Amino acid sequence: MPALDQIQNNTPVRVVSIEAEGDPSLVRQLMHMGLYPGARVRIHQRYPTYVLVADEGTVALEEDAVRRIRVQAIA
Amino acid sequence: MSDVAVLPENKITADVQAEPTVLLVGHPNVGKSVLFHGLTQKYVIASNYSGTTVAVTRGSMPYAGKQIVAVDTPGVHSLHAAQTSEDEKATRRMIISAKNPIVVQVAEAKNLHRSLLLTAELAELRIPMILVLNMMDEATQAGLTIDIPKLSKALSIPVLMTVATKRQGIDGIAEQLPFAAVPRMPQVFEKPAVSIICDNAIHQLVDQVLTRKKSPTADLKVRAGNLMMHPLWGVPFFCMAMYFMYQFVGVFGAGTLVNYLEKKVFGAYMVPALAKAFTAVVPLPFFHDLLFGEYGVISMGLTYSLAIVLPIVFTFFLAFALFEDSGYLPRLTILSNRLFKYLGLNGKAILPMVLGLGCATMATMTTRILQTKRERFIATLLLAVGVPCSAQLGVVLGITAAIGSWAVFTVLGIVLMQLCIVGFCANLIMPGKPSALVMEMAPIRLPKLLPILKKTWYRMRWFTREVVPLFLWATLGLFIFDKVGLLKLAERILMPVVQGVLGLPGAATPAFVMGFLRRDYGSAGFFRLFEQGQLTVLQTVVSLVVITLFIPCVAHFLMMIKEQGRLRAMGISVFVVTYAVFIGWLVRQVGMRLV
Numbered sequence: 001m002p003a004l005d006q007i008q009n010n011t012p013v014r015v016v017s018i019e020a021e022g023d024p025s026l027v028r029q030l031m032h033m034g035l036y037p038g039a040r041v042r043i044h045q046r047y048p049t050y051v052l053v054a055d056e057g058t059v060a061l062e063e064d065a066v067r068r069i070r071v072q073a074i075a
Numbered sequence: 076m077s078d079v080a081v082l083p084e085n086k087i088t089a090d091v092q093a094e095p096t097v098l099l100v101g102h103p104n105v106g107k108s109v110l111f112h113g114l115t116q117k118y119v120i121a122s123n124y125s126g127t128t129v130a131v132t133r134g135s136m137p138y139a140g141k142q143i144v145a146v147d148t149p150g151v152h153s154l155h156a157a158q159t160s161e162d163e164k165a166t167r168r169m170i171i172s173a174k175n176p177i178v179v180q181v182a183e184a185k186n187l188h189r190s191l192l193l194t195a196e197l198a199e200l201r202i203p204m205i206l207v208l209n210m211m212d213e214a215t216q217a218g219l220t221i222d223i224p225k226l227s228k229a230l231s232i233p234v235l236m237t238v239a240t241k242r243q244g245i246d247g248i249a250e251q252l253p254f255a256a257v258p259r260m261p262q263v264f265e266k267p268a269v270s271i272i273c274d275n276a277i278h279q280l281v282d283q284v285l286t287r288k289k290s291p292t293a294d295l296k297v298r299a300g301n302l303m304m305h306p307l308w309g310v311p312f313f314c315m316a317m318y319f320m321y322q323f324v325g326v327f328g329a330g331t332l333v334n335y336l337e338k339k340v341f342g343a344y345m346v347p348a349l350a351k352a353f354t355a356v357v358p359l360p361f362f363h364d365l366l367f368g369e370y371g372v373i374s375m376g377l378t379y380s381l382a383i384v385l386p387i388v389f390t391f392f393l394a395f396a397l398f399e400d401s402g403y404l405p406r407l408t409i410l411s412n413r414l415f416k417y418l419g420l421n422g423k424a425i426l427p428m429v430l431g432l433g434c435a436t437m438a439t440m441t442t443r444i445l446q447t448k449r450e451r452f453i454a455t456l457l458l459a460v461g462v463p464c465s466a467q468l469g470v471v472l473g474i475t476a477a478i479g480s481w482a483v484f485t486v487l488g489i490v491l492m493q494l495c496i497v498g499f500c501a502n503l504i505m506p507g508k509p510s511a512l513v514m515e516m517a518p519i520r521l522p523k524l525l526p527i528l529k530k531t532w533y534r535m536r537w538f539t540r541e542v543v544p545l546f547l548w549a550t551l552g553l554f555i556f557d558k559v560g561l562l563k564l565a566e567r568i569l570m571p572v573v574q575g576v577l578g579l580p581g582a583a584t585p586a587f588v589m590g591f592l593r594r595d596y597g598s599a600g601f602f603r604l605f606e607q608g609q610l611t612v613l614q615t616v617v618s619l620v621v622i623t624l625f626i627p628c629v630a631h632f633l634m635m636i637k638e639q640g641r642l643r644a645m646g647i648s649v650f651v652v653t654y655a656v657f658i659g660w661l662v663r664q665v666g667m668r669l670v
């Protein structure tokens with residue numbers, strides 16, 4: 001399953017899971033910002049900081065965190 | 076009202092006998108503050124930048140014929156015990172320790188799924204609650220319909236729809252409070268430490284109650300928001316915003332308004348009239364001096380705080396509220412994140428830093444929104460080192476502009492460079508590293524005039540209550556120091572530094588002593604010396620750099636003690652003074668070789 005940072009800008013995908021290793025609170029934080037498993041998300045921009053647009057929220061993240069998000073193509 | 080849900084029958088879990096406490100809980104920026112204002116008599120600062128409700132506000136609201144306490148808690152991203160942010164800890168503690176609590180979860184109707192995540196966490200706390208889906212107008216606009224009765228039944232708690240800004244549905248909240256209950260929620264997070272695969276129950280529930288008519292299209296506001304955070308277009312946008320700030324705060328506030336108030340209203344009419352009336356009643360020279368003398372509480376303290384600082388701070392708060400409410404600040408956070416990382420901070424520091432250009436004292440207080448102790452310390456340090464407050468900036472700009480535009484850039488450039496150097500070094504020296512930016516972006520909203528005025532008004536009130544008395548006390552202290560000769564003593568001690576190290580005339584010493592009281596007064600003192608021809612251009616530049624980097628005003632110093640503790644505040648101050656003198660010396664050395 002690809003990590004979100006490998007997806008092209010503005011291509012909607014679905015969040016499958018978030019790797020929590022080393023930072024368990026990050027998962028919850030992201031879920032509460034709209035990046036819960038099952039949410040539709042796309043990368044809006046990468047520079048100077050990642051901006052992810054999901055159905056239920058827009059989130060600014062750094063690359064490290066974006067790599068933790070596993071996604072799949074929308075059926 | 077038709078948008079109030081059908082109630083689950085006989086669900087009276089809240090104890091009507093003992094008086095309950097109502098707690099408004101919700102994700103950041105869902106309209107809690109506006110709703111709280113509609114529910115109660117007291118106003119809270121509402122803003123479009125997550126995390127500005129740093130202090131908790133209480134009010135009273137009707138409940139079963141009585142008035143009970145309602146509390147507006149800071150917006151949280153999660154209530155789970157593993158969360159680390161101060162706001163989240165505080166809110167969790169507040170809910171758990173409240174006597175007979177009823178939670179009103181305020182949620183954004185558009186974001187049902189994540190709202191229910193929070194409901195699930197609240198359910199784990201076993202506290203009776205109701206769910207308020209606010210911003211119904213935006214949800215409808217986005218083509219969403221929510222089956223409220225079904226949702227209410229599934230959760231077995233009252234669910235309401237509101238549009239807080241239009242007061243729609245707000246009255247229903249008080250009516251439904253007696254029916255608050257612990258929601259029926261499946262456990263969502265079984266294994267919070269490992270990666271979470273799915274929260275099925277919430278998915279199913281959302282699927283059952285939510286219908287999406289059309290997918291939302293990018294409207295003008297979204298496009299404007301995108302431009303603001305664009306790596307390229309964001310820059311001209313930022314320049315425009317700063318230019319607007321400069322025109323409105325610098326030219327209009329610090330120029331036009333201050334001139335009118337200080338010279339006309341206070342200088343020509345009020346102070347002389349008051350002085351005359353006072354002398355007629357109390358013909359004692361000592362008291363006249365105390366109130367109207369050189370360091371008079373009225374002639375200096377009151378004039379300074381009301382005629383000079385207040386108009387500048389007022390225009391600044393007005394402009395700042397506009398940035399906040401439009402949603403520009405989070406976009407600025409994105410643009411500046413990488414830069415702040417070098418200084419040991421992350422993009423979130425843009426809020427205290429920009430606020431510092433208005434009032435460094437208030438900005439020091441808002442360093443609370445930063446995540447780690449390390450970041451709070453560095454931000455406080457940078458605010459103390461060289462973020463000039465608007466009052467000071469006004470004077471510095473005035474003086475340097477009189478010399479020439481190169482002087483403006485030289486002084487500001489040197490100061491900015493010191494900010495970078497100090498931040499960079501602090502980041503290197505202090506253990507740890509800046510935390511990663513994880514930030515929710517509030518949508519761009521067209522700011523409304525009334526909330527902006529209200530917010531400005533409440534900030535002004537805070538300022539006049541907290542900061543103005545400090546200025547008056549400080550003036551009194553100055554007066555006494557002057558009378559008993561301590562002022563002269565301080566000047567004598569500083570004289571060698573001023574003359575020897577900085578190469579300034581001895582007459583400049585009082586301006587430094589005064590600089591502690593009011594940063595800009597120090598600068599103003601130099602202006603006078605410059606006009607009288609007592610300072611060369613180089614000496615003026617040196618003194619302005621030193622006074623800008625120099626110790627913050629008394630109010631700022633006291634706030635640092637409050638936020639960082641006595642030891643750290645003293646440490647910062649000693650460092651800042653030494654550093655300011657050192658840089659002043661350096662500028663003089665370099666300048667002498669250049670000129």
Ligand SMILES: Nc1nc2c(ncn2[C@@H]2O[C@H](COP(=O)(O)OP(=O)(O)OP(=O)(O)O)[C@@H](O)[C@H]2O)c(=O)[nH]1
Binds near residue numbers: 151520
């Ligand atoms: N369209 C619309 N806007 C709303 C509504 N309620 C609040 N707002 C706006 O939403 C923004 C945020 O409101 P706040 O009351 O500051 O939100 P909050 O939840 O208190 O935010 P924090 O305390 O900072 O977490 C403001 O600009 C409000 O004007 C609503 O029902 N509809």
